[in-house]
Amino acid sequence: MLGSFEERFLAVPAEALISTMKANQKYFHLVDTEGHLLPNFITIANVESKEPVKVRAGNERVVRPRLADAEFFWNQDRKMALAARVPALDGVVFQKQLGTLHHKSRRVAAIATHIAEQLMGDKQLAARAADLCKCDLMSEMVGEFPELQGTMGRYYAQHDGEPAEVAQAIEEHYLPRFAGDRLPDSVTGQTLAVADKLDTLVGIFAIGKIPSGDRDPFALRRAALGVLRTLIEKSLDLDLHALLTHAAAQFDPKIKASAAVPAVFDYMMERLRAYYQERDIGVDVLEAVISRKPTRPLDIDRRIRAVDAFRRLPEAQSLAAANKRIGNILKQAEAPQADSVDSALLKAPQESALYDTLTQLSNKVNPLLASGKFDDALKGLAGLREPVDAFFDHVLVMDEDQALRNNRVAMLGQLHKLFLRVADVSKLQS
Numbered sequence: 001m002l003g004s005f006e007e008r009f010l011a012v013p014a015e016a017l018i019s020t021m022k023a024n025q026k027y028f029h030l031v032d033t034e035g036h037l038l039p040n041f042i043t044i045a046n047v048e049s050k051e052p053v054k055v056r057a058g059n060e061r062v063v064r065p066r067l068a069d070a071e072f073f074w075n076q077d078r079k080m081a082l083a084a085r086v087p088a089l090d091g092v093v094f095q096k097q098l099g100t101l102h103h104k105s106r107r108v109a110a111i112a113t114h115i116a117e118q119l120m121g122d123k124q125l126a127a128r129a130a131d132l133c134k135c136d137l138m139s140e141m142v143g144e145f146p147e148l149q150g151t152m153g154r155y156y157a158q159h160d161g162e163p164a165e166v167a168q169a170i171e172e173h174y175l176p177r178f179a180g181d182r183l184p185d186s187v188t189g190q191t192l193a194v195a196d197k198l199d200t201l202v203g204i205f206a207i208g209k210i211p212s213g214d215r216d217p218f219a220l221r222r223a224a225l226g227v228l229r230t231l232i233e234k235s236l237d238l239d240l241h242a243l244l245t246h247a248a249a250q251f252d253p254k255i256k257a258s259a260a261v262p263a264v265f266d267y268m269m270e271r272l273r274a275y276y277q278e279r280d281i282g283v284d285v286l287e288a289v290i291s292r293k294p295t296r297p298l299d300i301d302r303r304i305r306a307v308d309a310f311r312r313l314p315e316a317q318s319l320a321a322a323n324k325r326i327g328n329i330l331k332q333a334e335a336p337q338a339d340s341v342d343s344a345l346l347k348a349p350q351e352s353a354l355y356d357t358l359t360q361l362s363n364k365v366n367p368l369l370a371s372g373k374f375d376d377a378l379k380g381l382a383g384l385r386e387p388v389d390a391f392f393d394h395v396l397v398m399d400e401d402q403a404l405r406n407n408r409v410a411m412l413g414q415l416h417k418l419f420l421r422v423a424d425v426s427k428l429q430s
Contacts, residue, residue: 001052003027003060007039009067013155016070019145024066025059073141081160082153085135092137095218097255098203101134104196107203107250108133111195114246118238121187122165129169129192132157136170150174165189176226183230190234197223198247205264206248206257224271231297241265241295265295272297281308288423299372306374307423315385317430322388323419324426326412329397333409341414345407350394354387358415365418374422381419388415 009017014037021027027041041063049055089102098104109130116126136142136153150171157167165188172189173196175182184190204210204218211220231238244264248257273286281304289303310316346352361380368377397412399405419425 001043001045001056001059002040003043003056003063004040005060005063005067009071010037010039012067012071012074013152015148015151016074016141016145017067019148020066020070021063023145025063027059027063069144070141073139073144077139077141077152077156078159082132082135082156082162083160085138086131088138089134095203095207097207098251101137104199104203105130105134107199107247108192108195110250111198111243111247112191115191115195115238115243116188119187119191119236121191125163125165125169125188126191126195128162129166129173129188130195132162132166133170133173133192133196176222176229178222179225183233190230190236194227194230194236194238194243195247197227198243199250201227201264201268202244202247202257202260203251203255205260205267206251206255210263210267220267221271224268225275228268228272228275228297232301235298237296237298239295240268240297272300276304282311282429284427284429285311288425288427291424291427292420302372303374303423306378307425307428309375310378310382310425311428313379313382315382316425316428318385318389319382319419320425320428320430322385322392323416323424325392326416327426329409330413330416332398333406339410341411342407345404347404348395350387350390351408351411354384354391354415355411357384357387358411358418362414362418369421378422384415 017037018029021029021041025041025043027043030038030040030042032038041059043059045052045055086102086105089105090100092101093099094101094104109127112126112130113123115121116123133150133153136156137149139152139156141152142149150173153170154167157170158164165186168186169184169188169192172184172186173192175184175189175193184193200218200223201220204220209218227240230236231240241261244261245258248261251257269290273283273290276286277283285304285307288307289300292303294300294303311320341355343352343355346355361383365377365380368374368380395408397405397408399408
């Protein structure tokens, strides 16, 4: 059945009207072709009434007080600016050991301004958004409809005349709210979203409330994945370990948050593995990259995509096996590995050919590696397959002549290090 309500209620934010219709009445809301809320709703009757007009009128009569409540909350909340609600945050506990929402907002502000500085964003906007981001939790509307946290903060900030990016960031700092949800679009929103989640992760780990099994009351899995998605999918080239360390420094020293940083980082790397496995990236590809212990998620993403592309090349299997063999040789080498190769000691044509190819490719690949073009670098290194195969087929690395042996080990060491600047490709499975 199609019902309607007075158009005056459309002055209330649509999200609030939709929430009350869905949560309290189980009604379907309607929108026009541009997505604007209409003064109508659809309700479902489980019997075919002989007097549908009365059923419609009854539903319209029931929904009006609900909409009037939302209207009242909206009007009342706007009588107090968001900034005026900051002191009230001191009366709400975030977590007993970690303090109030006001304490959390102060920590988040410190983290957010640090991130904004790295991203060449506006530190003042980041600080202002951090100050206000939890204030709508003190409003009557969010008290009635908790799912509107952030959304109502945006509306109230706009009403107060706050900068547009601050208002947007207040809503965006909760994103993503669920798996597959959208990410913050504004730089300040991205900054605040990352800062808020890092503060929660470090703080909760520091007091020993680590998720186990299905228990995750502080939604740390979602927070971790939200940070990773934001850094990767929004191309924010930030050092995660450094951010965690900075976040830990904002806590009271008695919390000993810095000691929790390694555990939080490892936990987030596990979430990163799940993130890529859902995208059909092989476990061996993940291990090849993560074993090198990179700390910048965007950099990790570029490496993983490069290694995943490399493993599909016809040369990949042979070079992966060769790197594994080289790794074992380097472990068994008695003398410390030399830094350079003496071309005068290259006796066999196959080792001269490998050295020439390695020198040429190094000159080509090093700039690519330095600029993070890992895909192009690995494609270039694929050219080592034939000379490497020929070298192992015809040259004895562990020659009785120590000078020859050390020179050959040094050359293989250089080759190995070149690949390791991207990933440990020896971990790739056939």
